[in-house]
Amino acid sequence: MKGDLILRVMAKLLIPFILLFALYVQFHGDFGPGGGFQAGVILAAAMVFYAVIFGLDNARRALPDWLVETMVAAGVLLYLMVGFAGLFLGGNFLDYFVLDSDPVSGQHRGIFWVEAGVAITVSGVMLKIFYMFAGRGTEEE
Amino acid sequence: METLIVNALLTFMVVAVVVLARTRNLFAVIVLSGIYSFLMATAMVALDAVDVGMTEAAVGAGISTVLLLGALHLCKSEEAKPAHRPWLPLAVTAATGLVLVYGTWDLPAFSDPEAPIHKHVAPRYLQDGPRETGVPNVVTAVLASYRGYDTLGETTVVFTAGAGIIALLRRRRRKEEKEGQ
Numbered sequence: 001m002k003g004d005l006i007l008r009v010m011a012k013l014l015i016p017f018i019l020l021f022a023l024y025v026q027f028h029g030d031f032g033p034g035g036g037f038q039a040g041v042i043l044a045a046a047m048v049f050y051a052v053i054f055g056l057d058n059a060r061r062a063l064p065d066w067l068v069e070t071m072v073a074a075g076v077l078l079y080l081m082v083g084f085a086g087l088f089l090g091g092n093f094l095d096y097f098v099l100d101s102d103p104v105s106g107q108h109r110g111i112f113w114v115e116a117g118v119a120i121t122v123s124g125v126m127l128k129i130f131y132m133f134a135g136r137g138t139e140e141e
Numbered sequence: 142m143e144t145l146i147v148n149a150l151l152t153f154m155v156v157a158v159v160v161l162a163r164t165r166n167l168f169a170v171i172v173l174s175g176i177y178s179f180l181m182a183t184a185m186v187a188l189d190a191v192d193v194g195m196t197e198a199a200v201g202a203g204i205s206t207v208l209l210l211g212a213l214h215l216c217k218s219e220e221a222k223p224a225h226r227p228w229l230p231l232a233v234t235a236a237t238g239l240v241l242v243y244g245t246w247d248l249p250a251f252s253d254p255e256a257p258i259h260k261h262v263a264p265r266y267l268q269d270g271p272r273e274t275g276v277p278n279v280v281t282a283v284l285a286s287y288r289g290y291d292t293l294g295e296t297t298v299v300f301t302a303g304a305g306i307i308a309l310l311r312r313r314r315r316k317e318e319k320e321g322q
Contacts, residue, residue, distance in 0.1 A: 025195065029278065029281050030276045030277065030278055030281055031276075031277050031278055032278065033191035033192045033195070033278070033280070034191075034192060034195065035192065035280070035281050035284060035285070036285075037196060037295075038192055038195045038196055038199070041195075041196055041199040041200050041203075041204065042195065042199050044199075044204060045199045045200075045203040045204055048203065048204055048207050049203075052207060069307070072300060072303045072304070072307075073300065075296065075300070076296055076297055076300045079292075079293055079296055080293070083289075083293065094289040094290060094293065096274075096286060096289075103273075104273070104274065104275035105275070107273065107274040107275055107276070107286055108274075108275055108276070110285070110286065110289075111274065111276060111281065111282070111285040111286055114285045114289065114292065115281075115285055117296065118292065118295075118296050121296050121299055121300050121303075122296075122299055124303065125299050125300065125302060125303030125306075126200075126204055128303050128306065128307060129204075129208065129302075129303065129306050130204065130207065130208065130211075132306055132307065132310040132311070133208050133211040133212065133310075134207075134211045136211070136215060136310070
């Protein structure tokens with residue numbers, strides 16, 4: 001699809017807004033519908049869209065394999081670190097009340113980092129699966 | 142009006158599934174399953190479950206359609222003729238479906254405020270959630286804070302799926318490289 005001018009122009013127009021929407025879903029999840037999982041899959045869908053229109057090699061250049069693989073593990077580790085932070089600060093595992101002097105802003109902080117962890121892992125896994133599946137046919141030929 | 146929209150969407154979904162089952166061209170099947178997912182996502186939005194709608198649109202209609210297209214790239218585009226008659230599987234599926242429909246008769250009516258699920262912990266979340274977490278969206282408060290363990294488990298499941306795919310597909314590639322040398 002690399003030669004299709006209309007698709008290329010439309011993709012260039014749409015992808016920034018899809019990425020922006022993913023960030024909106026991520027950071028507005030406290031107030032509206034959405035959260036880490038939704039933001040992660042929208043982010044991955046934007047990258048998949050980019051790869052479908054501009055080719056897998058370009059997508060791999062924009063978001064290299066080592067980064068995606070790091071994201072797969074980094075999100076879960078971030079989530080666990082929030083849990084252990086609660087332990088070290090004198091609370092229970094995944095206890096957000098102790099993360100800040102004010103319990104409510106501690107909750108805010110905990111939810112923010114936990115959602116960030118979910119988004120990182122989900123987008124990493126979705127992209128990694130896509131890279132793996134899409135890379136199969138081209139390597140064997 | 143909402144009931145009408147949902148019923149129209151469900152009717153379209155039934156049409157999509159019937160056509161999907163009868164089509165032999167796999168490309169058409171993949172496009173139809175994408176259409177089915179989009180209809181499902183729209184039905185979710187009509188039922189006020191926007192979170193689920195977004196996930197279904199991005200994963201069901203978007204990413205999994207692309208993954209299936211990638212799989213189609215590796216195989217023939219026509220489904221092989223089935224080796225045996227479909228009557229036994231059809232009977233099993235129909236019987237299971239009938240049992241499931243029979244099971245829904247005992248469920249409380251849709252959005253019934255007296256249903257047990259709305260009587261257990263939900264009132265506490267709704268009453269104390271905004272005060273305790275300061276997050277207006279109760280879904281986020283429950284997912285990330287009250288049910289933080291469950292969400293950690295879910296994230297670990299997603300991580301395991303990714304790790305499994307990496308382990309399965311990358312090993313094969315290395316083997317081929319070795320054979321090539």
